[in-house]
Amino acid sequence: MFNISLVVLGKFIALVSRILNLGNGSTWPGHVAVSINKNFIKNVLKLNPQLKIILIAGTNGKTTTGKLIQTILEKANYRVFQNESGANLLNGITSSMLLHSNILSTINYDYAIFEVDENTLPLALKEFMPDYLIVLNLFRDQLDRYGEVNTIADKWKQTLKSLPESTTLILNSDDPQVAYLGAQSNPPGRWNRSDTLVFYFGLNDKKFTQTKYQHAVDSTYCPNCSSKLRYHSIYYSHLGDWDCRKCDNKRPKNIFSYPPPSPLTGIYNKYNILAAVLVTKKIGVSDEIIYNSIKTFTPAFGRQEILSVDDKKVQIFLSKNPTSFNESLRTISSLKAKNVLLVLNDRIPDGRDVSWIWDVDFDDYVNDFENIIISGDRCYDLGLRIKYACKFSIFIRQPTDQFPMKNSNFNFQIEEDLKNAIGLSLKRLPKSEVLYILPTYSAMLEVRKILTGKRIL
Amino acid sequence: MPILQLTDGMILIRIMNYELTIGWLYPELMSTYGDRGNIIVLQKRCQWRGISVEIKRLDLGFKISDLKKCNLLFMGGAQDRQQQMVAEDLLRKRDDLKKMIENQTPGLYICGAYQFLGKYYKEANGKIINGSGILNLYTENPGENFKRLIGNIIVKLNLNLSQIVVSAPIPYRNYIYDVVGFENHGGKTYLGKGIKPLGKVIKGFGNNGVDKTEGAIYKNSFGSYLHGPILPKNPHFADYLITLALKKKYPPRGKAGKNTIELPRLDDLLEWQAHKAIAKRLAVAI
Numbered sequence: 001m002f003n004i005s006l007v008v009l010g011k012f013i014a015l016v017s018r019i020l021n022l023g024n025g026s027t028w029p030g031h032v033a034v035s036i037n038k039n040f041i042k043n044v045l046k047l048n049p050q051l052k053i054i055l056i057a058g059t060n061g062k063t064t065t066g067k068l069i070q071t072i073l074e075k076a077n078y079r080v081f082q083n084e085s086g087a088n089l090l091n092g093i094t095s096s097m098l099l100h101s102n103i104l105s106t107i108n109y110d111y112a113i114f115e116v117d118e119n120t121l122p123l124a125l126k127e128f129m130p131d132y133l134i135v136l137n138l139f140r141d142q143l144d145r146y147g148e149v150n151t152i153a154d155k156w157k158q159t160l161k162s163l164p165e166s167t168t169l170i171l172n173s174d175d176p177q178v179a180y181l182g183a184q185s186n187p188p189g190r191w192n193r194s195d196t197l198v199f200y201f202g203l204n205d206k207k208f209t210q211t212k213y214q215h216a217v218d219s220t221y222c223p224n225c226s227s228k229l230r231y232h233s234i235y236y237s238h239l240g241d242w243d244c245r246k247c248d249n250k251r252p253k254n255i256f257s258y259p260p261p262s263p264l265t266g267i268y269n270k271y272n273i274l275a276a277v278l279v280t281k282k283i284g285v286s287d288e289i290i291y292n293s294i295k296t297f298t299p300a301f302g303r304q305e306i307l308s309v310d311d312k313k314v315q316i317f318l319s320k321n322p323t324s325f326n327e328s329l330r331t332i333s334s335l336k337a338k339n340v341l342l343v344l345n346d347r348i349p350d351g352r353d354v355s356w357i358w359d360v361d362f363d364d365y366v367n368d369f370e371n372i373i374i375s376g377d378r379c380y381d382l383g384l385r386i387k388y389a390c391k392f393s394i395f396i397r398q399p400t401d402q403f404p405m406k407n408s409n410f411n412f413q414i415e416e417d418l419k420n421a422i423g424l425s426l427k428r429l430p431k432s433e434v435l436y437i438l439p440t441y442s443a444m445l446e447v448r449k450i451l452t453g454k455r456i457l
Numbered sequence: 458m459p460i461l462q463l464t465d466g467m468i469l470i471r472i473m474n475y476e477l478t479i480g481w482l483y484p485e486l487m488s489t490y491g492d493r494g495n496i497i498v499l500q501k502r503c504q505w506r507g508i509s510v511e512i513k514r515l516d517l518g519f520k521i522s523d524l525k526k527c528n529l530l531f532m533g534g535a536q537d538r539q540q541q542m543v544a545e546d547l548l549r550k551r552d553d554l555k556k557m558i559e560n561q562t563p564g565l566y567i568c569g570a571y572q573f574l575g576k577y578y579k580e581a582n583g584k585i586i587n588g589s590g591i592l593n594l595y596t597e598n599p600g601e602n603f604k605r606l607i608g609n610i611i612v613k614l615n616l617n618l619s620q621i622v623v624s625a626p627i628p629y630r631n632y633i634y635d636v637v638g639f640e641n642h643g644g645k646t647y648l649g650k651g652i653k654p655l656g657k658v659i660k661g662f663g664n665n666g667v668d669k670t671e672g673a674i675y676k677n678s679f680g681s682y683l684h685g686p687i688l689p690k691n692p693h694f695a696d697y698l699i700t701l702a703l704k705k706k707y708p709p710r711g712k713a714g715k716n717t718i719e720l721p722r723l724d725d726l727l728e729w730q731a732h733k734a735i736a737k738r739l740a741v742a743i
Contacts, residue, residue: 220485226542352608353639355684358494380731384689387727388497414727 006033006040007105010098030094041090041127044097048107053128054279055114055121057156058136058178060324061272062115064264065136067300068276072293073111076285082113089120090127118152122159129163132282134170134275135178139237139323153177153223165197170279172271173202173255174239180223180249199282201274204241204257208267209233224249236267236330237323256281262294264304266331268324302444304331309451312429316447319438320350322359329365332436340369340436341425342386343376343418343443350440354378362389371428372412375421376443383414418443422450475508477702480527482570483535483543484514490641492533492567494686498695499529506721508703517546521553527562529702534568534684544573544586551589558591563677563701567687571673571680572596572644592675593649600643607641610661610683611739612671615653616697623693629729635659636691637735638683646682648673655681660739677701690735692728696720 010029033040045051054069056062066082073080083096093114101107116124118138138153160181163169172178182198220229220238227246234240243250259273273294280290299305307314317328319342332340346352366372366389374383415421429435439447481496496512503510513523535543547554558564572578575588581600588595613635623633636656645665648654654664655672663671664682672681679698681687688695703718 221539353490353641353684355491355494355639355686358491358497358686358689359488378734380727380734381690384727384731385494388494388501388689 004103004105006036007098007101007103009033010095014095014099027089027091027095029098030091030096033098034091034094041094041097044101044105044107045128047105048101051107051109051112052132053112053114053130054132054134055116055124055130056134056136056275057116057118057121058134058172059118059139059321060327061136061268061275062117063300064269064303065134065272065275066113066115068272068294068297069113069279071297072276072280072285072290073283075293076280076289078110079108080111080113081109083115089117090123093124122155125159125162129167131166132168132170132279133160133163134279135172135181136271136275137172137175137239138177139321153180157181167197168279168282169198170275170282171198171200172239172275173200173252174235174241174271176220176229176238176242176249176251177223179252182252183224183249199278200252200255201271201278202241202251202255202257203233203235203239203259203267203270203274204255206233208235208270209240210236222247222249236327239271260291260294262297264297264299265335266304266327268327269304301448302439305448307448307451310426312426312431313434314426314437314451315434316437316439316444318441318444320441322356325357325360325438328438329360329362332438333365333368335434335436337368337434337436338370339425339429339433340371340438341373341375341421342382343421343437343439343447344374344379344382345377345440345443345446347377347442349442354381357382357385360385362386363391367391370411371425373421373425373428374412374414375416375418376440379414379416383412386412418446419450422447475703475707476511477503477508477528477699477706478511478513478526479702480513480515480524480530482515482530482532482547483517485516486539486543487533487535487570489533489535489539490684491686492684495531495533495565495567495688495695498686498688498692499531499699502692502695502723503699505723508699517542519550521550524550524553525557527557528706529698530557530562530564530566532564532566532570532573534570540569540573541586543569544588547573547589548587551591554589555591558676558678561677561705563698563705564679565687565698566678566680568642568682568684571682572646574673574678574680575646576649578644592673592678592680593652594646594673594680595649596644596646598644603643605641605643606645606662606666606682608639608661609637609735609739610640610663610671611635611637611659611736611741612656612661612663612683613659614656614694615674616656616694618693618697623696625693625729626726629733632729632732632736633693635736636683636687636694637732637739638681638685638687638690640682641684642682646673651675655679660741677705690728690732692723692725 010033013029013032056065070080070082081096081100083092100109169182171182222229222244225244225247227244229242230245232241241251256274256278259270260277262273277290302316302318305316317332319325319328344354344357346354362385366386372386374386415424425435437447479499500510500512513527515524566574573588574592575594575596576590577588577595578586579597581598618633625633640662647665648670653674654670655674658669658671663669672679700718700720707718
């Protein structure tokens with residue numbers, strides 16, 4: 001009975017915030033519900049045993065993977081809902097359950113897809129046992145919020161010990177710490193899990209190999225014995241075909257590694273596609289439906305989304321930590337990008353410390369661009385980073401207190417006001433070119449709001 | 458290669474025929490949060506002045522002979538597991554490092570590196586991890602139940618920078634007395650006798666959130682909790698380190714001996730704009 005009024009209350013809150021355009025109420029309802037009844041999630045799930053839950057965890061790629069899975073499942077005529085992208089703390093999950101249940105707390109859906117961030121995974125697993133748990137990767141992201149990569153991996157391993165045999169694990173074989181989560185074991189104290197319930201995906205194609213290490217590489221030490229890992233191929237960051245020099249820990253043998261063609265670019269997206277294809281195969285969706293869905297997929301907002309603005313093309317690549325920034329730069333460089341707008345914020349979703357921009361390998365890419373405009377709360381920090389990434393050391397500045405700065409390679413300019421920065425970038429953009437925008441998370445929401453006139457979260 | 462800078466309307470052409478070797482201690486393990494930015498800044502600021510730079514990467518198992526060739530040292534922070542691996546290696550070479558520090562070799566030690574220069578690090582459960590004992594300070598971590606010291610920070614420098622040419626444009630000249638950065642540490646450091654703090658906290662937590670000190674200075678070695686990283690937005694401090702290294706490597710000849718190494722000014726408008734933006738953020742009027 002109590003839960004009914006919570007559901008009603010939750011829907012009301014969501015409605016109000018939608019009407020008043022205060023974001024789309026994706027976390028308030030959940031926050032309220034959980035503060036009134038802390039067993040809310042457990043109660044609602046008990047009433048809906050038919051609902052299957054797919055949980056996606058990892059630093060980068062959750063939203064894209066979630067959308068891929070939803071697209072495939074819906075094409076196969078399943079009813080699916082997800083928590084709003086970015087709203088991946090417990091409040092967000094609760095809110096999405098609220099929004100999708102009727103007054104009697106019945107959720108008329110077959111699958112729920114929840115994305116959880118690094119810290120929420122253990123908390124989420126206290127509330128429910130997913131039918132499928134996908135772990136995509138583990139990178140440095142917002143150290144000031146999450147603490148260290150090793151600590152998170154250890155926490156996850158502990159948490160996963162409590163998973164029942166009814167949960168299927170889908171793990172990235174190319175990420176040593178993630179692959180280790182599925183380690184079979186004999187020694188006591190470690191975790192034994194049936195072979196039939198852990199599946200791996202990874203890449204196996206020489207043409208994706210990178211030749212040198214990117215700087216911001218995290219797990220290059222063996223999670224089992226702490227010796228340095230050896231790589232036969234590196235695909236991106238610390239992902240690749242790895243093994244340990246000392247102990248017998250190595251990349252799992254049996255991995256699913258055939259990503260079907262899609263409009264998504266970037267090596268990092270191959271992994272997202274592999275994860276989505278693998279889980280939907282396990283669910284039982286036919287190959288034909290899977291491959292068709294991937295072929296015609298349209299990206300989620302802010303992730304390679306292509307927008308048409310005033311007759312000009314704009315593509316947004318979310319760049320929220322060194323790995324995703326490196327991959328965005330690498331991808332747009334392969335698309336011969338010339339006009340780029342970089343936006344760096346330091347709000348709570350972005351991480352307040354922006355030191356990480358010095359771990360991005362700008363030097364490898366910026367010198368090929370022609371026009372760079374920099375905006376955001378921390379535009380001067382990013383401008384400084386770009387200045388130190390310029391190849392040539394000749395700076396010519398007008399002897400006034402203003403920028404722009406020109407060096408022999410490219411123009412770069414700092415514009416504090418985001419609206420002006422976007423206006424300027426579009427003005428300068430030749431009709432035949434694409435404007436590539438690389439924002440951090442909150443900046444991405446702002447950019448989209450300005451470009452489409454609509455607030456998202 | 459001649460370097461051309463347009464500063465406040467003047468063209469300045471200077472070639473400095475110097476070379477520096479910068480020793481980067483444990484770049485693979487102790488490079489957690491943008492720390493390599495400090496190396497990039499030191500390197501570029503030298504190169505822009507025609508000073509040629511070699512970066513010596515001193516990883517696990519490095520040779521002491523390589524360490525001794527360095528004119529300027531840098532070491533960053535890391536996660537716990539990595540810090541433990543480094544501690545084992547560095548403790549073996551501790552005497553040589555101590556000798557260099559006592560001998561006035563300039564160095565910058567951030568976060569974990571700073572803590573390691575001290576006598577010990579005490580974890581929340583009471584376990585004591587030995588430091589190198591080179592500096593008279595110690596660190597204690599009260600544990601997860603206590604708030605970490607996190608946030609933007611501005612510190613009044615305990616240094617007299619008038620000895621070096623400071624290239625701040627006129628509207629930013631007042632900021633040369635402080636450094637800005639971002640701190641993020643659970644450990645609280647307490648300085649012993651003989652160690653000056655790097656500066657006094659104007660806004661932020663500093664070494665322990667209580668005594669308003671930040672960092673440490675001992676001879677030409679500087680420890681600090683400032684990320685950011687510290688050098689990009691504090692070009693005066695970067696140039697100070699470079700000058701110290703040059704003065705030590707190229708001592709004055711003859712008897713009168715006034716050391717007149719003067720770095721040519723660079724166009725640091727962007728550095729100071731970024732610096733001021735943080736000061737403004739902390740609502741500090743300078």
